[in-house]
Amino acid sequence: MWILIRKELLENLLTLRLGVALVFCVILAVMATLIGSLDYSNNLDSYAAESGNLNDRNSQATTYNRIDPTIMVPPMPLSVLSRGNVSTSGQGVFFGLDYVPITAWSLSDSVSRLMKVLVQIDFSTVVALLLSFLAVVLGFDSICGERQRGTLKEMLSNPVPRGHVVLAKLVGGVISLCVPFTLSFVLSLLIMLANPDIQLEGDDWLRLAILFGLSCLFLAQIFSLSLMVSALTRDASTALTICLFGWLVAGIGYVSFLPSMSRYGVDEPSAEIWLDHIRDLREEREQHMEEWESTHPPPPPAYLQSLERKSRVRYAHPVGFDWQRRRTEEELNKRLEIADRGYDYQWENWKPLNSEAHLVDSWAILSPVTNYQVLTYQLARTSLSDRMRFGQLGRDYRRTWIEYMRDKGVFSNGRWFSDDPADQEPMIPDPEAVTEAMLSPDSPFMQARMAWAEAQELQAAEDGRRQLDLTNMPKFGGRWKRTLGESFEIMMPGLLVLILIFGLSALVTLFRFDTYDPQ
Amino acid sequence: MMTAVLLHQLRDNLRSLRFQTSLIVLLMFFVGNGIIYAHKMDRVAQEAELATHSDESRYEGAETLRQAVSANYKIRAPEAGIEFILEAGSDWFPYGMNVSPESGRFTNLSHARTVNYWMRTFEVMDWGVIVRYVLSFLCIVLSYNAISGEREGGTLRLVLANPLSRGQFLMGKFLAHLLTLSVTLMLGSLISLAILALSGVLELNGMVARSYLFFFVGAVFYAALFLLLGMGISAVARTSATSLVVLIMTWTALIVVIPQTSYLIAIRVVEPAGFYFDQLEDFENQFRETMVAEGIAPRQPELARVDAYALEHRYAAKLNELDGELNQRVRAIEQNNLRQFSIARGVNLLSPGFAFQYTVEALLGTGIHRFRTFRDQANQYRSALREFLRARDGADPDSPHLFFVPDFMSDKPLDSSLIPRFHLQPIPLGERLAAAVVPLSILLLETVLAFFFAMHALNRSELAAP
Numbered sequence: 008m009w010i011l012i013r014k015e016l017l018e019n020l021l022t023l024r025l026g027v028a029l030v031f032c033v034i035l036a037v038m039a040t041l042i043g044s045l046d047y048s049n050n051l052d053s054y055a056a057e058s059g060n061l062n063d064r065n066s067q068a069t070t071y072n073r074i075d076p077t078i079m080v081p082p083m084p085l086s087v088l089s090r091g092n093v094s095t096s097g098q099g100v101f102f103g104l105d106y107v108p109i110t111a112w113s114l115s116d117s118v119s120r121l122m123k124v125l126v127q128i129d130f131s132t133v134v135a136l137l138l139s140f141l142a143v144v145l146g147f148d149s150i151c152g153e154r155q156r157g158t159l160k161e162m163l164s165n166p167v168p169r170g171h172v173v174l175a176k177l178v179g180g181v182i183s184l185c186v187p188f189t190l191s192f193v194l195s196l197l198i199m200l201a202n203p204d205i206q207l208e209g210d211d212w213l214r215l216a217i218l219f220g221l222s223c224l225f226l227a228q229i230f231s232l233s234l235m236v237s238a239l240t241r242d243a244s245t246a247l248t249i250c251l252f253g254w255l256v257a258g259i260g261y262v263s264f265l266p267s268m269s270r271y272g273v274d275e276p277s278a279e280i281w282l283d284h285i286r287d288l289r290e291e292r293e294q295h296m297e298e299w300e301s302t303h304p305p306p307p308p309a310y311l312q313s314l315e316r317k318s319r320v321r322y323a324h325p326v327g328f329d330w331q332r333r334r335t336e337e338e339l340n341k342r343l344e345i346a347d348r349g350y351d352y353q354w355e356n357w358k359p360l361n362s363e364a365h366l367v368d369s370w371a372i373l374s375p376v377t378n379y380q381v382l383t384y385q386l387a388r389t390s391l392s393d394r395m396r397f398g399q400l401g402r403d404y405r406r407t408w409i410e411y412m413r414d415k416g417v418f419s420n421g422r423w424f425s426d427d428p429a430d431q432e433p434m435i436p437d438p439e440a441v442t443e444a445m446l447s448p449d450s451p452f453m454q455a456r457m458a459w460a461e462a463q464e465l466q467a468a469e470d471g472r473r474q475l476d477l478t479n480m481p482k483f484g485g486r487w488k489r490t491l492g493e494s495f496e497i498m499m500p501g502l503l504v505l506i507l508i509f510g511l512s513a514l515v516t517l518f519r520f521d522t523y524d525p526q
Numbered sequence: 527m528m529t530a531v532l533l534h535q536l537r538d539n540l541r542s543l544r545f546q547t548s549l550i551v552l553l554m555f556f557v558g559n560g561i562i563y564a565h566k567m568d569r570v571a572q573e574a575e576l577a578t579h580s581d582e583s584r585y586e587g588a589e590t591l592r593q594a595v596s597a598n599y600k601i602r603a604p605e606a607g608i609e610f611i612l613e614a615g616s617d618w619f620p621y622g623m624n625v626s627p628e629s630g631r632f633t634n635l636s637h638a639r640t641v642n643y644w645m646r647t648f649e650v651m652d653w654g655v656i657v658r659y660v661l662s663f664l665c666i667v668l669s670y671n672a673i674s675g676e677r678e679g680g681t682l683r684l685v686l687a688n689p690l691s692r693g694q695f696l697m698g699k700f701l702a703h704l705l706t707l708s709v710t711l712m713l714g715s716l717i718s719l720a721i722l723a724l725s726g727v728l729e730l731n732g733m734v735a736r737s738y739l740f741f742f743v744g745a746v747f748y749a750a751l752f753l754l755l756g757m758g759i760s761a762v763a764r765t766s767a768t769s770l771v772v773l774i775m776t777w778t779a780l781i782v783v784i785p786q787t788s789y790l791i792a793i794r795v796v797e798p799a800g801f802y803f804d805q806l807e808d809f810e811n812q813f814r815e816t817m818v819a820e821g822i823a824p825r826q827p828e829l830a831r832v833d834a835y836a837l838e839h840r841y842a843a844k845l846n847e848l849d850g851e852l853n854q855r856v857r858a859i860e861q862n863n864l865r866q867f868s869i870a871r872g873v874n875l876l877s878p879g880f881a882f883q884y885t886v887e888a889l890l891g892t893g894i895h896r897f898r899t900f901r902d903q904a905n906q907y908r909s910a911l912r913e914f915l916r917a918r919d920g921a922d923p924d925s926p927h928l929f930f931v932p933d934f935m936s937d938k939p940l941d942s943s944l945i946p947r948f949h950l951q952p953i954p955l956g957e958r959l960a961a962a963v964v965p966l967s968i969l970l971l972e973t974v975l976a977f978f979f980a981m982h983a984l985n986r987s988e989l990a991a992p
Contacts, residue, residue: 022767023764023765023768023771024767024768024770024771027768027771027772027775028771028775031775031778031779035778035779035783038783038787042787042790045790045794046790046793049793049794053800057800057801060804091646092644092646110644112643115798118793118798119798119799119862119863119866119867120618120619120620120637121615121618121619121863121864121866121867121894121897122789122792122793122798122863122866122867122870123615123618123647124614124615124617124618124619124647125647125785125786125788125789125792125870125874126647126648126649126785126786126789127647127786127789127790128782128783128786128787132786136778136782137775137778140774140778144767144770144771144774148767244543244544245543247770248543248544248547248667249547251667252547252548252551252667255551255660255663256551256554259659259660259663259782260551260555260660262648262649263648263649263650263651263655263659264558264562264651265648266645266646266648266650267562267566267650267651268562270562270565270566270642271561271562271565272565275569275573275640275642276640277572277573277576277577277639277640278637278639278640278641279573279576279577279580280576282580283580315815315818316815317811317815360640360642360643360644361644363642363644363645364642364644364645364646367645367646391644391646394644443826443829444829447825447829447837448818448821448822448823448825448837449821449837453821454821457819457821461819
């Protein structure tokens with residue numbers, strides 16, 4: 008048996024075709040990882056910049072309406088090898104009072120839409136397309152080719168069981184395939200380790216080990232399939248034709264067909280429907296506020312004069328402030344209600360799009376090549392389902408955030424839009440004495456009051472009472488990263504199919520070879 | 527004698543399993559294309575109808591000139607109608623624009639129809655992809671043992687013993703392969719056309735015929751390139767198996783790998799704009815706050831009339847300044863994005879697949895050319911809209927004529943059907959041809975090089991296997 012395996016190994020490894028392919032695969036895999044690693048550093052930088060901006064903005068906020076509750080997380084280290092749906096960029100869940108988030112976005116979605124037509128390469132693609140092709144080339148003639156050359160007959164004249172011959176071919180082939188793969192994998196790993204930005208942490212090492220095993224299993228499966236074709240055919244050129252076209256259809260063809268196919272039969276509603284709904288909701292809100300204002304008339308304009316900077320209101324007269332406070336409370340409640348309804352409309356509209364994208368992942372199971380690719384995405388936690396999970400956690404966090412503000416009374420005490428302390432002197436101390444002409448922005452009176460407000464602004468910057476106390480504000484603590492167990496749960500169907508195809512094709516080859524005519 | 531080689535090869539091809547499978551696979555792809563696009567074009571047409579309705583309602587909502595100024599219009603480029611030949615970004619490019627004539631608003635590109643952001647980027651199943659991937663692959667599969675196979679079988683020496691030059695032998699074989707593939711391609715594309723025409727989504731007119739012709743000629747040149755490459759390598763390689771591996775690896779590098787690096791190269795060369803809306807908003811807020819701080823704010827119209835809108839004139843001038851600055855910034859970002867994409871296109875051009883794709887895109891006036899045309903015309907549309915509103919406002923003696931500040935323009939009723947609508951003008955043929963020059967010359971150059979390579983390889987090739 009070992010002699011047979013050694014013979015297969017020598018035969019495979021010493022051929023020119025393996026040499027050429029090896030060089031190609033290693034170069035491409037290294038290039039793909041290098042590009043991924045550079046891209047990762049790029050994306051990490053832009054993540055750091057974006058989240059730094061966010062923190063800056065939030066730390067400068069003195070009213071609650073200036074707080075941007077967006078959650079951002081850094082890119083996944085394993086995305087360097089398998090970009091998946093999230094790609095090597097960080098992710099963010101963007102939301103606010105008016106908007107309930109549906110999903111997490113990868114931060115690179117902000118790159119121009121023109122670029123969306125370009126397909127990107129990664130290590131898993133190289134394995135899925137190139138190494139699988141090598142598996143095909145190694146396997147297609149290993150039985151029927153030997154028959155044609157006559158060596159099969161010679162070998163079988165020795166006292167070896169036929170099952171051993173097949174097993175030796177299988178083991179020898181898989182080991183020969185693992186040579187270029189291991190080389191590519193190790194080099195890719197070195198490139199990743201050489202990049203100080205890529206911090207492998209937690210179970211990442213375990214995931215890498217599983218990725219290695221998974222890829223070997225995938226190559227074994229493809230090799231076993233082409234061995235099966237070789238055992239089922241009589242001559243090498245037929246086997247080659249079947250294998251090549253099988254590879255073309257299951258690889259390139261299926262990869263390209265899948266997204267278009269997943270849209271077939273799904274009733275994709277136009278975004279116009281949802282956008283029209285949103286417009287209606289906005290009108291409803293405006294109308295609601297008009298109605299409220301007609302039952303709660305505002306005080307005269309002089310009471311409402313204030314200094315508005317970055318949607319923050321200062322120096323309003325207490326009477327005007329009180330009216331604005333009540334108005335804001337009414338409006339905020341309406342906005343929250345409308346946000347929930349807007350979410351329902353949007354989800355109703357986007358649900359088919361989401362299921363289309365999910366179908367791409369679930370139908371991937373039908374081709375070994377796409378199946379492997381999706382498995383690596385799930386392993387690297389870059390699949391669509393990982394992204395949706397983060398979105399769900401963001402939705403939960405929004406609720407916590409709003410609850411927190413409600414508990415603090417932010418919506419009703421005016422802290423939402425103003426940071427004036429209780430004893431703040433208003434911009435217009437005696438509104439009764441002000442005429443309409445005096446309120447004109449270019450009147451000397453208003454100019455003087457504006458100058459006063461500007462002077463106050465300078466002092467306000469040092470006023471500690473205006474600062475927000477955010478010590479108790481809930482931070483996002485959702486477990487947005489799947490644990491290994493959870494990842495395995497979603498990988499299960501794909502893994503089963505992979506092993507099943509491998510086992511079945513090996514069995515078919517074994518049985519078929521038992522009655523194979525070596526003549 | 528060359529005809530004899532040609533005929534012999536044709537007969538061989540037709541009988542071989544390889545060719546029969548190729549035929550089936552190619553037809554399968556084209557049938558798939560027909561079915562997918564029959565569905566897609568139908569859906570797109572329905573959506574376009576809905577969108578037209580929604581857009582028109584925005585025009586109709588403007589009952590007075592004032593409303594017409596403050597309204598937000600959406601304009602879109604219609605579908606080119608040849609997406610099944612080349613999708614060329616019609617799914618992703620922002621073929622829509624939000625336009626408002628009001629001062630201080632900027633025009634921004636947006637999607638013309640539903641886009642699924644959850645979808646991973648992928649190659650769409652148009653004819654372009656079928657040719658780029660499948661046809662070139664078939665070329666290789668048909669030609670990888672054109673010379674080495676004959677040498678291994680010992681027939682090469684016999685054939686060349688006849689009064690037949692090596693060049694004639696090469697040409698005969700090459701033309702036979704090209705002919706079989708062209709006929710297969712024609713068959714496949716006609717089946718796809720038939721599916722689309724029968725399902726009622728495609729009207730077969732002169733435009734489609736012209737596009738078909740351009741596409742077909744481009745595809746034949748592209749096929750020739752890969753056939754010649756295959757025959758050349760087949761003459762160089764010792765065995766057919768080596769030839770196949772070398773060819774497939776070359777094919778993968780050229781067709782699959784080079785285009786997949788273009789994205790990453792392009793975003794490294796030209797920095798993406800990022801979330802620029804935040805920055806624009808910050809700028810605008812700051813600008814408006816400074817205006818308020820300087821006391822430049824509109825008053826009640828009755829109050830303002832007293833001094834002939836002196837303050838409001840300053841306000842309008844400031845807003846106009848803001849308008850100019852905002853639009854200039856957005857234009858700069860668009861320009862940046864276009865430059866980034868041209869870098870990616872430049873990288874892609876290294877792949878013969880994209881030399882073919884971009885040649886046909888240019889000739890058909892689709893892809894980036896169509897997008898750029900749309901962008902330019904859409905940006906001009908705002909000026910046309912403003913010109914119209916300015917003229918209408920001028921006709922009203924009661925209006926304060928503060929242009930594009932809605933509260934200080936005419937309040938007279940306006941017949942909304944008179945507001946000019948947006949119509950995308952097609953790209954003239956001359957411009958399309960000019961745009962095709964670069965990719966076409968690359969494609970032709972590569973084909974000629976492949977021809978000389980094949981000739982040279984065959985001339986130096988051994989006649990018998992060692």
